[in-house]
Amino acid sequence: MADPERLPASAKPITETPAQTPEFSEVLRVFARIGLLSFGGPAGQIAMLHKAVVEERQWLSEERFLHALSYCMLLPGPEAQQLATYIGWLVKGVRGGILAGLLFVLPGLGVMIGLSTAYALYQQTDWLTGLFFGLKAAVLAIVVQALVRLSVRTLKSGFHIALAVGAFLALFVLDLPFPLLVLGAGLLGYWRSRFTAPVTPSIDAGEGRPALASQLLSLLFWVVIWQLPLLILWLVDGFETLATLFAFFSRMALVTFGGAYAVLAYVAQVVVQDYGWLRPGEMVDGLALAETTPGPLVLVLSHIGYLVGFRTVNGIDPVIGGILGALLAAWATFVPSFIWIFAGAPYIERLRGNARMSAALSAITAAVVGVICNLALWFGLHVLFREMHRVPLLPPIPGKDASGLLVPVLSSLDLAALALFLVSAFLLIRMQAGMVKVLAFCALAGVLWQLFTG
Template identity: 35%
Template sequence: MEDTRLEKPGFKEALRFWIKLGWISFGGTAGHIAIMHDFLVGQKKWMSNSRFFHALSICMLLPGPEAQQLAIYIGWQLHGKKGGLAAGILFVIPSVLILLILSVIYVSYGSLPWIYAMFNGLKPAVIAIIIIALFKVGQKSLRGLLHYLIAGLAFICIFFFNISLLLIIAGSIAIAIVIQYLKPDLLHGKSKIKSEELQEEKGYYINSLSVEPDHDFKIRTFIKQLSIFLLLWLIPIGLFYFIAGEFIFWKQLTLFFTQAAFMTIGGSYTVLPYVAQFAVAKLAWLSKMQMVDGFALAETTPGPLIIVVGFVGFMAGFNHFQGSLLMGSLALLVTVFYTFLPCFLFIFVGGPLIGKSHGNETIGGVLKLVTAAVVGVILNLTLFLGKDVIFPGGVTLQHLDLIALAWVAVSLFLSLKFELNVVYLILLSLLFGLIRYYIG
């Protein structure tokens, strides 16, 4: 078969996107998926739709933030290890810097109304971004009645019964296995669809025919990667042992967030309750109200919501060292380092397995149902966040925020009709929030 793929994108061009993504990736996982899918699949055709969602589905089964792991995987696919490192590191650096600044402001001056007003102006635009993501993801991933049923079932489970994302994914996998055993044709679809999809794949740089950068799983490579990970893990805690005082605190901080990174599966929404319970109730690093404030601060930053652990680390260091901004800042950086370090290990070690599993019909069928369930989860996120933005005082007509609703409509219009760049939409929305604050 003739290979008509696009030429390999230059590393500098990809680097510019990873830098931009770190600053504009608002809206949680759904927002991250929307931006990456629109640019990498829709605009640049660097990765086909099937490869994108196959990788996303597997990343959702791994511990840690799935959107960052997806970025690492795509960066690794495009430019090897350096591409994966660049994508993963640049994905979180902007949110770390912004959260550090906001944390210092929080403990020094309390909440600044105009800062929150700016990001309140951004929230309607984020809702618009998520709505567009819902439409695009649904259009690409819902390919039959079964997929629509799974998406609807996932939405019902999470919206009405508050069932965790992890259980929804596990349920989708279980349903897929049963269908594979009873009626496999229903899971895989007809050969005509497969043929059409294969033809479409040929227009992308990374497609179903692509070979992984390191396509063979080798024990020697695994041991080398694991050794590098362990060395990176030991360096900071070793320095604290020999240089810093209060080693017990730093050891506790390190072990807790390493454990959180490895033991919590299902993304930010499973990590955060675990962190909140232990950090507040058992370790007493911060108060319950400070934890709530931390969620609010994290929501105003780009990047994954799990970045709120940085605020937890900041408050732990700040409170433990009697109000030291320096120790609080250092604790924030240590927390982020140990929370996100395992993500690189998971992808670099498991990346070849992700690629090899793409051609497997059974795994592919199972993961397509997982992706369909994700559509239902994104719909729930759209309504969950949209409700608080458009009806801030409760879902009644008297609490309807017409200005926020209008800005959602304006954002949709600018994005769909004029294809306004997300960066400009975000800047415009921040200005809108500031103007609204001073006028009203």
């Protein structure tokens, strides 16, 4: 955790003793490495952040990390990137938050632009099949290790265990929207605290209280920064389609609760059927590209932006137009994450001194364990098995995709992926090997396996 004297007043700790204060250069190195290795979706990314800043370097306490994670789970957009921004803000202020948030996205965005260029020019992605095979198996071991540790440290009562189990079952079996579950857990925790927690006064005095005027100015500044490209696009002839693209993805950034999969079906329908920007199979191809790159899965929107810019911008080279479209899609999608953190986190930090609100956030954290368990199991099934099907448990609801229990086809078990996962788990848990070494070993093993079997 950061030294309170080096943080904004609104981010100063309330009750904790400072842990280790990193130098800015170390923050840069750590988040650059995480950005390059953040495979595995939100479960793997949260696990890597936890291992790097809580276990290995003690920048944050377990309680502070989970407090930040609970808030980020309530927000629209990529929760892992928001968590990285929150952590950077805590340890090095606004400058640290910007650095951490950007480094979490930029490596994956660069890879996505490169892959989208190859796709647009050659329409071939078969060579990507085994590129990250080994990395995914290693990330699965990291996810399992982090999930076990989070569960042990977070689920300290029967109430919290029940919340975690309930959240997991509601997501994995019933496919309910997780923002609803997280909010419900918070309300239950707050209601329960009325009978178990003492009433504590609000923290209104001193430097711990964020100034309302300052926060409003911060919010206005970031909203202007977010929408500035739209004004520029309106003023430039020939960029009308890119302006429409930017406006559409800006709207999506405000409603992407539940991660990328929660909105991809709608996005696919709009960009294929309504706007005609992509052909049906190209959205699926974009998702496959996003799943092989580091960073948030919503980078698939940059693939869409690339193809739109590649095909619709006249007067410039198509590749330049594609890069411009990809950057605009990323800007519209990820800048709001900075808004939520810089404008809202100071108030969330104050809640750590209120027993009832802390109880509510503690309940949310318990539910988040169930959410991460669901993400980890989903990720694990897709890494270890080639085929899955759903077993319906309830009558189908008209207009909604079939839900039910996700069951793997046992005969589709990938023995090579299983072997790499077990080796990774042994190296991490038994041998206490470093995360980068394990990822490098599995990446090399995956490449060699593909060469000999492909």
